[in-house]
Amino acid sequence: MTANRVQQKLWGPFSGLGLALGAFAFAVDQLHKWWMIHVYDIGSKGTVEITSFLNLVMLWNPGISYGLLQQDGFWGRSVLIVFALIAVVAMIYWLAQCESTRGAAALGLIIGGALGNVVDRFIYGAVADFFSFHAFGFYWYIFNIADVAIVAGVAGLLYDFIFHGRKKVSNAS
Numbered sequence: 721m722t723a724n725r726v727q728q729k730l731w732g733p734f735s736g737l738g739l740a741l742g743a744f745a746f747a748v749d750q751l752h753k754w755w756m757i758h759v760y761d762i763g764s765k766g767t768v769e770i771t772s773f774l775n776l777v778m779l780w781n782p783g784i785s786y787g788l789l790q791q792d793g794f795w796g797r798s799v800l801i802v803f804a805l806i807a808v809v810a811m812i813y814w815l816a817q818c819e820s821t822r823g824a825a826a827l828g829l830i831i832g833g834a835l836g837n838v839v840d841r842f843i844y845g846a847v848a849d850f851f852s853f854h855a856f857g858f859y860w861y862i863f864n865i866a867d868v869a870i871v872a873g874v875a876g877l878l879y880d881f882i883f884h885g886r887k888k889v890s891n892a893s
Contacts, residue, residue: 732816734824739815741825745832745869750839752865753848762850773855779862780846797841804838820884826876829869836866 756762756776768776782797808831815827840847849862 729813730816732818734818734821735812735816737821738818738824738828738831739812741828742830742832742835745829745866746836746839749833749836749865749869753836753840753850756850757848767852773853775852775854776850777852777862779849780844781849781862782846797845801838801841804834804841808834808838820880822876822884823880826873826880829873829876831873833866833869833873836864836869840866 756778762768762776763778766777770776811827811831811834815824815831818824818827837847847864847866849864849867851864852862853860
C-alpha cells in the first residue's frame with residue numbers, strides 16, 4: 721500500500737472539521753475538569769445544589785458508562801485505556817470516509833469525549849464526573865462534559881444515518 725493510499729484512508733474531506741471539533745470538545749472537557757478539581761475544589765464541597773434538578777458532585781468512576789466494568793487496578797484501567805484508544809483510531813478511519821459535515825461533527829465529538837476520559841484514566845486512575853440530574857426522586861447517572869460530547873455525537877450519527885443514510889439508499893434504487 722502506497723503512502724498516498726494510507727493518507728487517503730486516514731484523511732478525508734471532513735477530517736479537519738471532525739478533528740477540530742474533537743479537539744474543542746477535549747479542551748473544554750479537560751479545562752472544566754481541571755477547574756472543578758483544582759480551583760473550585762468540588763471534592764471538599766460535597767453536594768452543591770444548582771437547581772431543583774441539577775447538583776454538582778465529585779464522583780470518580782473507575783468503570784465505563786453507568787459504572788459498568790469497574791476497574792480499580794492497573795491492568796483493568798490499562799485495558800479500558802487501550803480499548804478506548806483503539807476505538808478512537810477506528811473513528812478517525814471512519815471520519816476519513818465520512819461523506820457529511822454532520823457525520824464528521826458527530827465523530828469529532830465522540831473522539832474528543834473519548835480522549836477526555838482516557839486522559840482522566842491515565843492521570844487520575846478514574847474518570848471525574850460532576851453533573852447529577854434528578855427529578856421526582858429519580859437520579860440519572862453522574863456525568864461530565866466528555867460524556868455529553870459522546871452522547872451528542874452518537875445522537876448526531878443516528879440522525880445522520882436515519883436521514884442522510886436513508887436518502888442515499890433511496891437514490892440508489
